[in-house]
Each structure stands twice: as C-alpha cells, then as structure tokens.
Amino acid sequence: MVVYTVGTFDLLHVGHLALLEYCGTLGNVVAVGVASDSVVNSYKPNVPVIPLDQRTEMLQALRCVDIVRPYHELDYVSGCKALDVDIFVVGEDWGKNPHNIAVETYLKSQGKKIIQVLYSPRTSSTNIKQKTIAQAHSKNYMQQSVA
Template sequence: MNERTVITFGTFDVFHVGHVRILERAASLGDRLVVGVSADALNVRKKGRAPVFSQEERIEIVSALRCVDEVFVEESLELKGDYIRKFEADVLTMGDDWKGRFDEFSSLCEVVYFPRTPSVSTTALIEHIASIT
C-alpha cells in the first residue's frame, strides 16, 4: 500500500490557532504531511514586508507539530509544481484565500482548498500588536 503524501505551503508567521487547524486538516487527508515554509525573501516579495519571525524560527515552530512529518524552505511560488513532484505529493492543500490559484496542479495531484479560520489573521494580529505598543 502506498503512503498518501499531502503538501502545503505558508509563511506561518506569528503562529496561531488558524495555522494549527489548517495543518491538522491537511494531515487528515493523508499519511504524511510535508510543509513548505516561505523563505524570508519570498515573504518580502509576496507581502511587501519581512516576517516577524525568521525563516529558521518558523521552520522550527512548524517542525515541532506532531501532525507535520517534513518541512522545507519554499524559495519561489513558481516552483510549486517542482515541489509537488520532488515530494511525490498526492494532495496539495491551501487556504481558500488562494482558491483557484493552484488548480493548474490538478494534473499532478488532487488540489484542496480549506476555509480559513474565521476572525484569525496573521496580518490583523500584527497590526493589533503594533497598535498597542
């Protein structure tokens, strides 16, 4: 019997319950969960700012979760297909804020979009913390 591998990607900055829930949902779709943590430089390119926690710290946090089997650095959004092939992923999961953006990979694997956890947003958390300091 072949192991079913699930892959997902994210920045995972200012780690919160929404991150835990999406990773647990992703893990529930297979036997092995591989997580690509966005490189600091990628985060600057896609969000226009550096993450609060360094790439190494974010990798350490995500790696510590029992639902996560392997973590790697995601260097580029354009390499998603390469990462799917490299890790032999059967399923790609993403938050539904990316809905439709990765349908092109449905020829490589199943693509699943999960709803975001209501009222939890890393950006909103960062803005809130900045407003009270």
C-alpha cells in the same frame, strides 16, 4: 498519501494548527512548505517577523507535521514533484497567478487533487500584527499623555 500545504507561518497561531491538523485527516504524511523572507517579500509589503529558520523549527516541533520544506522561489511545482504530493491544500485567497496555474496544471496532469480551505475565523498573523501595533501605539500615546 502525502498532503502538502504552503505558507509563511509567521507568528504561529491556532489557525495554522487547524489547517495542519486538517491536512493530517486527508493523508498519512503532512508536508509543509515554508516561504523564505524573499518569497514573502515578493507578494507582501513586509518580510515575516519570525526568521525562516525559526519558523521552520516551530513547524518541525509539531506532532501533526511530518516534513518541513523551506522554499526560496515562488514555485510550487518543484515541491510537489520532490515530495510526490497526492493532495495540495491551499487557502481561500488562492488566485490565478502564474505560479498557481502552473501547479494546478501539473497536479491535474498527474491525477492529483487540490483542496481549497477557508481560513480560521479565530485569528491570523495579520490580525495579530495589527493588534500588536495598535497596542504599542496606544501605550506610547498613554505614556506621552502622562509625561
């Protein structure tokens, strides 16, 4: 069984690992779709910190990942078709956007499953970025105060 999940996978962290390892419990092939910078920028204000080729390389190095497939359009149906996906794993923020509804409709028509998971409470790329920015501002403030 092919299990497919998608995401940005910027600043790879333990939450990502937990998701990918969970996917491995659902089937024997874990395929990961990695959003290109332009795809991410279509729904988030900033592009990823780590370039797509490096995010792809990091995911390929993980033993819990079998296939890494970058995607350059906000369309999950093509990935599901190309990989002959049995289970599509999505995050808790899965919404009713047209691209989400399209893949749900496709998978249901094929008798395939969508499983929604909660994000890891341990960390997130957004939290890592916010903490990094806060620390940088704090350091700059302290340097200016000393001067």
